[in-house]
Amino acid sequence: MIHIPILRHGQPYESVDKVELVHHATGEPVAVVSQANPGMVVRDINRMDDTVLESFTVRELIEICGRAAERFIRGTLPIGDAKQSFDDYVRCLSATTGMPVTYCRSNAQKIHRVLAEMDTIISGLTRGFDLEILDRGYGTYTDERFSPSPSKGEGRGEGQSTGMPHPSPGLSPRGERGKHTSANGSSSRTLSFFREGRVFGAVLPSNSPGVHGLWIPTIALKAPIVLKPGREEPWTPLRIIEALAAEGIPRAALGFYPTDHAGAGELLRAVDRAMLFGDSSTTATWANDPRIEIHGPGYSKVILGDDAADDWKKYIDVMLGSIAANGGRSCINASAIWTPKHGREVAEALAKRLAKVTAIPVDDPNATIAAFANAGMAERISAMIDGLLRTPGATDVTEQIRGAPRLVKSGRVAYLLPTIIWCEDREHPLANREFLFPFASVVECPTAEMPEAIGASLVVSAITEDRALIRSLMSSGNVDRLNIGAIPTYQLSWDQPHEGNLFEHLYRQRAFQTNVELRTP
Amino acid sequence: MITMRKRTAVAEKPSNKKPKASAVREMDSLERRVKAARRSLDEQTREIVAWHFDPKTGCPFWLEYAKKLGWDPRKEIKSYDDLDKFPFFEDEWLRGGPVRRWVPKAYAKKPIYIFETGGSTGVPKSRINVDDFRIDYEMYSKTLSDESFPKGGDWLMLGPTGPRRLRLAVEHLCQFRGGICFHVDLDPRWVVKLISKGRMDVMIEYRDHVINQGLTLLKAHENIRCLFTTPKLLEAFCEKVSLVRMGIKGVFCGGTQLTAQFHRFAREELLEGKAELVPTYGNTLMGLACHKPFDPADNYSVIYHPPCPRAMIEVVDPNEPRRVVDYGQLGRVRLTTLTKEFFMPRFLERDEAIRHPPCEKYPWDGAGDVRPFSGFASPIVEGVY
Structure with missing residues (x-):
């Protein structure tokens, strides 16, 4: 062994x-x-x-x-x-x-x-500064914002000045050491980091x-x-x-x-x-x-704006993928769909598709849900959902369509079949839950209230072009990763980290000046 | 000076007898000793039941209890196995007063100690004591080697103090061996509270506060040769200093779970293979169990043998706790205490262990790899991450 x-x-x-x-x-x-x-x-x-x-x-x-x-x-x-x-x-x-x-x-x-x-x-983590700065402990960074006519393709600094964690050049004291202006007018400044x-x-x-x-x-x-x-x-x-x-x-x-x-x-x-x-x-x-x-748990969500809710059928695949990709086992899987209207129809459409998923052995190429090696865990999760369903205002739509329970036991393992809950009340105890299988609640909520009401959400895919909704989501502290448009929650770019930036986690910027020639190590 | 109470032949017998020449005869000898131990356990059971249920000597709790039983324990209990006739002992009975209901009438005029266990929240469980802790630890002293726990060597007690039996017991053990015991205060209830509130930073600050006081004592008193501490404190201590270089020869370790891997790690790394580690399992209710002498064949399993016949540790089926499991099987720990100060039949402890057979030194069952009882449902993990 x-x-x-x-x-x-x-x-x-x-x-x-x-x-x-x-x-x-x-x-x-x-x-x-x-x-x-x-x-x-x-x-x-x-x-x-x-x-x-x-x-x-x-x-x-x-x-x-x-x-x-x-x-x-x-x-x-x-x-x-x-x-x-x-x-x-x-x-x-x-x-x-x-x-x-x-x-x-x-x-x-x-x-x-x-x-x-x-x-x-x-x-992505370092916003593109010269990585030799980390080897030497310090170095210079070229701030293109000072360049009157940025010459494309020059060095790594191109287009990467936004979000640099240092003060705006206009605020820098005069005669600051480490700030140089190059021939094309771009500003070069000293950067130093140490690894905490x-x-x-x-x-x-x-x-x-x-x-x-x-x-x-x-x-x-x-x-x-x-x-x-x-x-x-x-x-x-x-x-x-x-x-x-x-x-x-x-x-x-x-x-x-x-x-x-x-x-x-x-x-x-x-x-x-x-x-x-x-x-x-x-x-x-x-x-x-x-x-x-x-x-921790992601409580990721797909949100439909007022401008998209009537066209919900167009986005059903994005919603389905967000819920069920990777067997629903990631924090970037959606655990709720929020819409201003047609909630029940959305829930039924999702349930109809997901009710087709069956529990098959995981070595079958068609398997799309994971098995619970600890069958007791699946039983307890399922029992918990059933318990919470006894609070009025929520329905397991998938179970109604499937006509069979979500818990499937096979030998020593158990499976939990995809589950869509229609929550009439967004305060229902099942409205914002996350479990280790394809599970999502569909909730109706006026869009103006959504950014506040969704609570902490790792990924929000907001299908909308509504400027006001986009603006309030952009400024919401509830949202970690924000996708605007029909982008599945699981689609992420690795150069944009979530739940913290590993570089900033490991390194701290320090002020650094020198008037001696330091040899490159 | 407190005199030693009458003990049975088995308990008093020196255990380092040379094994017989042939394996078969050795087995015969062990078998004979196992039987003798059992006889002495039955004898002790009869004696203790007679004592606690006798209106002249017994304690009010058991005398009252007997009235509700509808049968006379003095007549019905003829052997250790007969203790199964009692319902399981409930430790809840030990919470709150009047605490004198546990004092045997025969000891009513003696100075009484009260030792507590639990109590992080709510009323602690308490057990009265007269001499039991001294008797237990004097017996235990005989199992310690003079090389690792030198006679006349001083001790440092870096463990739970306050209303705990351990505080006085370790001091007595040290004094019994001719040493002086240094103490550092440790309040385990505060530690439990800090952990349950998730205030680990404060917990670590407190731990370091305790360790630093211990270090100061070790540096100031060169004759400290022996240490009592808990596994966690031993680890933390050894992160600061080499105990071997500080002159420590033996460490008596207990208070919390001690795994086989910790046992190995402590021997090989914390104590650098140069100082002795003696793991122990015990509590205020039962007394103190001894660790089977280190044998590489046990693969560092920590196997405890109770101080039979004064107390028994048995490993029982959690679903059928009258039934002792087979050797090598995991089960729930069941304790029985049989002293004139305290009678506790069939108490189901919140621990589980593997049942081990008798060994040369201790010709009665042992319990290995003791750990918290796992027979409770694990909580639901909610969320994915």
């Missing part, structure tokens, strides 16, 4: 405490995973060489990521004492998580893209492998990592680590610690910066800790 070790400063360690991972449907053991005790995680973090990636330039690290992308998607990589091909990886991933094989592959493609396009992602995230930690989920794309840029930004994988999903983070190590990232920068809830807490306390995935009960403890970037 496969043994998944702990990687202590990159070196495999077999623990006395192991957790067995079984095939979600057959119950056959797939792997045993060594478990780190919480004290070990802390001890290793405190002894980690946080400068280990400083000997590389960001460019070199980006190139390593590019090569690792190929290893990840095609290579045979170590997993403990064994080796794992890409197909084996997909098989194991689907086996322990219950995710359809097709989704495992499409998520792996997302990881591949993040690694392969690290350059674009880092540019000496060691970066991540407490990762099991629900969808695509999310691992969010932490990978840390490596290119020179921060060593300490990962706590999700219980059923050690596969993807380990494979990424091994792909990076195979292409030259020093193993000392790569920590991998399967551990329990207490171990996760210790990890989060010991590192300088971290990313935490979890439900609200997990993340609440850390909500006010600025060191920790929280990725």
